[in-house]
Amino acid sequence: MGWDDAVVLEAIEAVNWGDLPGPVDLYEPGRVATGLRALATASGLVQAADAGSLLADGGLVHDHSGAVFPAAVTAAPILLAIVRDGHPGAGATALGLLDDALAFAASDRRTRVVTSYAEAVPICCALADHLRGAAGLLAVSGAEGRQLLAEAAHHWRFDVQETVAEEDGVAAFGVLAGRFPGGKQRADLHRAGHVPPLVVQVAPHYPLSGHSPDACLRVDGARLDGVAPSVVLLPSGCGSGAADR
Template sequence: MTSRPGRWVTARCEDAGVLDAIDAVDWGAIPGHPDWYEPARAARGLRALADAANMVEAARAGSLLGGGGIVHGHSAAVFPAAAVATPLLLDIAQQGHPAARDTVLGLVDEALSSYPHAEYTRVTTPYGTAVPICCAIADQLRARTALLAGLGKRGRPLLADAAERWRFEIRECVADGNDTAAFGTLVGRFPGGVHAAELHLGGEVAVLDEVALEYPSVEGSVEACLRVRGRRPGELPPGAVLFPAVCGERVH
């Protein structure tokens, strides 16, 4: 969805599509810690934020979302609902009142940095059925790079944080001694050195203890090669997706 060119929506998100998308989600069906997650706050907060016409209304909506809707600010916990809400929040940031945009950025930053409760740490995405919440949010942020980059000093740090939640999709593998060179596409920034990674394939998750960047992507390209130590190519089939293992270890 795009905002009307040349001006901010002066009072609220005029495109009913945002509200329809919020109402289309069964927030009660999204799992979350029963003592902390309040699905009604997610639905009401998002609608209120989309309708916000000033700072007071945006702040009230933010309190609903930050007090049990998508995060619980006092305990620094994030819920699976945050991954579902992120694209809706970004639509609000693009189309809504400037005060709503500022509230969105704060909420998304909090969701990305907070830890989930045990048993509520993963969500289903196009890249896997048990993806860490922070990685799912990071993918949503990357999908809106132009929007966030255009917001300057508020948006660019979110993109930088998202880049730390890298994702690598294997295309093919070649044996190299006792290791495997995995070729594929890398989004985000793989850190220097050797790191553990989660391997996602067919709903199963396995941990690879030692993964390193063999060579980085050429500027403007997502093509890259990772060295997976002590693994054979047959253990790393095409279509498997790697995420940082540290993200999977984030538990409140």
Template sequence: MRDAIDAVDWSAVPGHPDWYEPEHASRGLRALADAVHLVRAAEAGSLLGGGGIVHGHSGAVFPAAAVAAPLLLDIVQHGHPAAGETALGLLDEALSFRPRPGYTRVLPPHGAAVPICCVIADHVRARTAPLSRMGSTGKALLADAAEHWRFDVRESVADGDDTAAFGSLAGRFPDDVGAVELNVAGEFTVLDRVGLEYAPQEGSAEACLRVGGLLPGDLPPGAILYPAGCGL
């Protein structure tokens, strides 16, 4: 686990210069991975929560949190129980805290910039099975991640004055969805007429969204929809 932590150049990860402490990120993750009791886990959590991946006093989350998320989830699964609980708490804060202006997104190896919280939510969902076995704390984190839904468009067809978009839905699409961000090859558009036509059935992610005001060509395969509030 240390190799994966040390493989990241934390000083190269963008972050607000007055808030983000790259050294806290690297030292905190190494210490948390090595922690074998509550005191060491708490010390590591203080580094990570004091500018490493979040800033607890101001309720800020940094792009480093998205990079650290799979490492924290490894600690949850394979580290000391006290370290795992600390990691779960940090992930929960990273999902709920707000990013600083200008540092709201991260750029994955392939694709367009994605809101920090949505990247973290994707990592959390990828560990659904082990987190579900970790009692109320793990299930609460999964529930928090579900609020950061994403819809990947596979195909779009005209349906009257609207467009029906077929694809896969991760997370929970809300009844009162509000504004939705459409990401097409890195170009962002905010939509206000999006509804769930049919939800995924158990064991499947297939769903359909009804989108008003757009033509099928505006929703090409590979387009992604997120909650618009996540990109702020």
């Protein structure tokens, strides 16, 4: 290997992949650790392809059925580390797995995962967070990396930091990640300890800036105590194949 893979291997071993949920007829947790270890240590195209086959056939995704598993979210930082430092063939395989996971997740209305900011986040939105966090890496990872960033932008996220009551709802000031489609949109309002999220209508209160993540969205018909700081808004179309493109 041309890089120190010890940290990545430790990250793989630190997860009990069998504890993560997934359909018993498709998800094979034994493939995850084996496939990720093989991908992290691959020194050629054949080894990378073999590892990718393990992960694509019941490990992180199931190609034949178009399914994606919560393990893909947990594995995303590991795959991105392989893109950054692994063998070029392994990096290309990791990008392909991330691409499949995001594409499959966009049509999966059932599966949600726990994140640091909400208890029931669609897999596509959770993956998009990881991809945006590696924007610099993906921007220099060829056409597939740039395409992943473009797809992640559809899965926008708005973190509420301050709110003001208005006659017809709440003006929420906060930070926007990704690309808000514009106009009035249905959004999932995630509050700590509340599952499932509340569906609301939101729209830009002021014109959005392409140069700053700071934004203000109007939450129609909401009460001030329902849109408190730490609330997170995500597009309702995510996880149903209906996200606004």
